[in-house]
Amino acid sequence: MPDITRRHALGAAVALAVTAGAPLTAAAADDHGDHGGHDGPEAFDEVYRGRRIQGRPAEGGGHHHGAVYAVFVDGVELHVMRNADGSWISVVSHYSPVPNPRAAARAAVDELQGARLVPFN
Amino acid sequence: MTIRKNQATLTADEKRRFVDTLIALKRSGRYDEFVTTHNAFILGDTDNGERTGHRSPSFLPWHRRFLLEFERALQSVDPTVALPYWDWTVDRTPRSSLWAPDFLGGTGRSRDGRVMDGPFAASTGNWPIHVRVDGRTYLRRSLGGAVRQLPTRAEVDSVLAMSTYDMAPWNSASDGFRNHLEGWRGVNLHNRVHVWVGGQMGTGVSPNDPVFWLHHAFVDKLWADWRRLHPGSPYAPAAGTPNVVDLDEPMKPWNDTTPAALLDHTAHYTFDAA
Ligand SMILES: [Cu+2]
Numbered sequence: 001m002p003d004i005t006r007r008h009a010l011g012a013a014v015a016l017a018v019t020a021g022a023p024l025t026a027a028a029a030d031d032h033g034d035h036g037g038h039d040g041p042e043a044f045d046e047v048y049r050g051r052r053i054q055g056r057p058a059e060g061g062g063h064h065h066g067a068v069y070a071v072f073v074d075g076v077e078l079h080v081m082r083n084a085d086g087s088w089i090s091v092v093s094h095y096s097p098v099p100n101p102r103a104a105a106r107a108a109v110d111e112l113q114g115a116r117l118v119p120f121n
Numbered sequence: 122m123t124i125r126k127n128q129a130t131l132t133a134d135e136k137r138r139f140v141d142t143l144i145a146l147k148r149s150g151r152y153d154e155f156v157t158t159h160n161a162f163i164l165g166d167t168d169n170g171e172r173t174g175h176r177s178p179s180f181l182p183w184h185r186r187f188l189l190e191f192e193r194a195l196q197s198v199d200p201t202v203a204l205p206y207w208d209w210t211v212d213r214t215p216r217s218s219l220w221a222p223d224f225l226g227g228t229g230r231s232r233d234g235r236v237m238d239g240p241f242a243a244s245t246g247n248w249p250i251h252v253r254v255d256g257r258t259y260l261r262r263s264l265g266g267a268v269r270q271l272p273t274r275a276e277v278d279s280v281l282a283m284s285t286y287d288m289a290p291w292n293s294a295s296d297g298f299r300n301h302l303e304g305w306r307g308v309n310l311h312n313r314v315h316v317w318v319g320g321q322m323g324t325g326v327s328p329n330d331p332v333f334w335l336h337h338a339f340v341d342k343l344w345a346d347w348r349r350l351h352p353g354s355p356y357a358p359a360a361g362t363p364n365v366v367d368l369d370e371p372m373k374p375w376n377d378t379t380p381a382a383l384l385d386h387t388a389h390y391t392f393d394a395a
Pocket residue numbers: 159174175184
């Protein structure tokens with residue numbers, strides 16, 4: 001897998017630049033975590049506590065590992081991940097699953113307390 | 122021989138040496154390499170894809186090796202230092218000596234979560250947060266802010282009683298000891314402690330907070346305790362599992378060790394108490 005060499009090469013030197021190449025999986029197809037139809041949660045776009053949060057199914061299979069859905073805070077992508085049970089986490093709230101990507105985006109805004117996100121790739 | 126002690130029992134001198142060594146590693150840049158590696162695996166480990174550091178059977182041997190690497194780095198600065206562990210079932214409030222100014226410092230202030238005392242407070246200039254997911258460069262915490270209670274001893278014992286190490290599908294949906302200890306299922310031990318501390322500890326760059334090492338040293342001890350309670354229970358899976366590190370498969374990023382080689386911690390260190 002390309003993931004292997006890339007992650008290996010990463011070593012400990014390249015900060016926050018993981019772009020592992022795991023293929024798209026069944027995650028998108030069997031998502032029941034939201035009322036978003038057969039292929040995952042719906043898109044959203046709102047202002048929450050003064051920050052614009054957006055979410056949408058990832059285009060073209062995504063540019064990072066397993067990206068089936070992309071979330072943005074003020075235009076900067078927030079790394080999110082879907083758990084096997086359909087819950088979601090993000091890199092700024094990694095150990096605390098929430099029901100859907102919108103909740104993950106809101107949790108990120110709460111956690112950020114106004115700080116900007118650092119792009120992860 | 123390295124002896125890992127309960128943090129609550131450390132002498133003033135042991136605390137000072139531990140803190141000084143962390144700051145020396147930070148200054149040299151080596152500390153931040155550990156943060157970077159951890160976040161790389163946090164981002165890369167997925168339930169339906171390759172998974173090594175987290176949400177998988179190798180969560181425990183991976184962190185054991187990760188802590189060993191870190192402890193060796195500490196000992197290259199001061200050979201007398203060992204990783205202490207934090208038994209969060211006992212020292213379960215922000216008033217614990219763990220959070221005193223002579224050790225890790227306390228919780229963050231309410232306005233922005235900034236830790237204001239102790240050796241790792243931003244104002245010391247010794248602890249800049251370089252590897253980060255947002256713009257804030259200061260250590261943050263909110264002890265007990267996002268979840269009120271740390272796990273209890275009874276909750277720990279209920280997980281230690283699970284005799285099966287791990288089960289298919291070998292991820293965050295699994296039943297068995299590993300996933301209950303990791304916390305994606307059930308009473309939630311390890312994950313909940315990250316959330317209880319808050320700040321960077323709740324993120325992929327959690328090793329930015331030195332308490333990361335004390336938390337994981339205790340999780341590691343619970344694995345050792347579990348093995349003693351269930352001497353007949355093997356690491357699983359044994360072989361042939363896609364995307365998952367089997368017993369005798371090499372583990373990234375080191376590629377020179379396997380879960381089998383890490384099952385017995387006594388080759389590397391012992392604990393102060395059973
Ligand atoms: Cu970890």
